[in-house]
Amino acid sequence: MTDTLIIRRPDDWHLHLRDGAMLAAVAPHSADFGRAIIMPNLVPPVVTGAQAADYRARILAALPAGAALQPQMTLYLTDSTDPADVLAAHRDGIIRAVKLYPAGATTNSASGVTDFDRVRPVLEAMAEAGIPLCVHGEVTDPAVDIFDREAVFIDRVLDPVRRATPGLRVVMEHITTSDGVDYARAGGDDLAATITTHHLVINRNAILAGGIRPHYYCLPVAKRESHRLALRNAATSGDARFFLGTDSAPHADSAKLQPCGCAGCFTAPNTMSILAQVFEQDGALDRLEAFASLNGAAFYGLPPNDDRITLTRRDTPATYPTSITAGDETVTVFDPGFALYWHLEKK
Ligand code: NCD
Numbered sequence: 001m002t003d004t005l006i007i008r009r010p011d012d013w014h015l016h017l018r019d020g021a022m023l024a025a026v027a028p029h030s031a032d033f034g035r036a037i038i039m040p041n042l043v044p045p046v047v048t049g050a051q052a053a054d055y056r057a058r059i060l061a062a063l064p065a066g067a068a069l070q071p072q073m074t075l076y077l078t079d080s081t082d083p084a085d086v087l088a089a090h091r092d093g094i095i096r097a098v099k100l101y102p103a104g105a106t107t108n109s110a111s112g113v114t115d116f117d118r119v120r121p122v123l124e125a126m127a128e129a130g131i132p133l134c135v136h137g138e139v140t141d142p143a144v145d146i147f148d149r150e151a152v153f154i155d156r157v158l159d160p161v162r163r164a165t166p167g168l169r170v171v172m173e174h175i176t177t178s179d180g181v182d183y184a185r186a187g188g189d190d191l192a193a194t195i196t197t198h199h200l201v202i203n204r205n206a207i208l209a210g211g212i213r214p215h216y217y218c219l220p221v222a223k224r225e226s227h228r229l230a231l232r233n234a235a236t237s238g239d240a241r242f243f244l245g246t247d248s249a250p251h252a253d254s255a256k257l258q259p260c261g262c263a264g265c266f267t268a269p270n271t272m273s274i275l276a277q278v279f280e281q282d283g284a285l286d287r288l289e290a291f292a293s294l295n296g297a298a299f300y301g302l303p304p305n306d307d308r309i310t311l312t313r314r315d316t317p318a319t320y321p322t323s324i325t326a327g328d329e330t331v332t333v334f335d336p337g338f339a340l341y342w343h344l345e346k347k
Pocket residue numbers: 016041106107108136217218219220247249250263264265
């Protein structure tokens with residue numbers, strides 16, 4: 001059996017690093033990734049190029065010396081985003097992409113888009129300049145069942161927006177359904193999808209069966225087993241349209257363990273160990289590099305990272321903290337529910 005895996009340094013194409021004490025606590029756990037697309041859903045959100053540049057400086061200051069991570073900044077699209085600011089921020093190398101949250105779809109998305117006609121000029125400018133749009137693909141219509149919100153979004157919003165904006169490069173973020181997999185597979189090379197670590201591991205039973213487990217609650221919410229298997233199949237297939245975006249989304253335990261707890265799984269500390277185990281289980285270790293290190297860079301028009309990481313399979317499980325401390329708070333690390341035998345070697 002393969003017990004040493006050397007792959008190009010992976011990238012994380014969807015990451016929440018937060019700000020302040022939380023940023024200081026979580027950033028070191030993503031330091032071994034090469035590039036990471038940084039989500040802009042701070043409070044208030046990152047909406048201008050100047051704010052993105054400031055946030056990037058705060059992230060760099062929070063990273064340990066020698067960290068590999070190069071933050072790739074995004075702007076949070078609102079109804080009043082100025083196309084000229086987006087173009088300037090991209091031209092100046094401040095941002096890599098723009099993030100679309102339908103208003104109210106997820107954590108800190110109150111400023112998101114309410115009317116797609118209003119953002120049409122921005123989307124057209126982005127298509128022309130080749131700036132990718134990262135999409136949180138869920139409708140917010142309260143009449144739509146939460147388990148159907150991704151599939152309905154594809155029909156009602158994503159497909160019409162793509163048809164109306166030829167050439168727009170779109171990343172379907174953190175897909176959770178076979179509908180998302182099928183739609184991404186049917187697209188051309190202007191369409192891709194990220195898949196999280198946790199959605200490869202859990203289905204909705206993990207959240208709801210035998211008691212409510214808030215640390216498995218994230219958005220989009222995990223779906224039934226057939227959807228998880230479709231995601232596993234897509235991620236391990238080597239298909240260039242699917243790549244890693246962990247959506248590592250840390251929250252203080254005090255915010256998650258509430259009558260109305262917030263959404264997000266914190267997977268940064270153990271993601272590569274979990275992924276190696278998942279790909280090994282599916283007989284696809286030779287395709288982990290495509291998923292984690294090659295496909296995303298290619299979609300974003302970047303070369304793969306020059307250097308490599310080593311994962312070693314040992315008889316003793318890898319250890320990782322069950323929780324970390326951020327200021328006065330604790331943040332629980334995602335528990336995959338099985339022991340992890342792949343160790344990420346630290347230089
Ligand atoms: C994210 C967060 O906490 O910012 N939460 C989540 O459940 N994934 C927001 C998001 O990516 O939807």
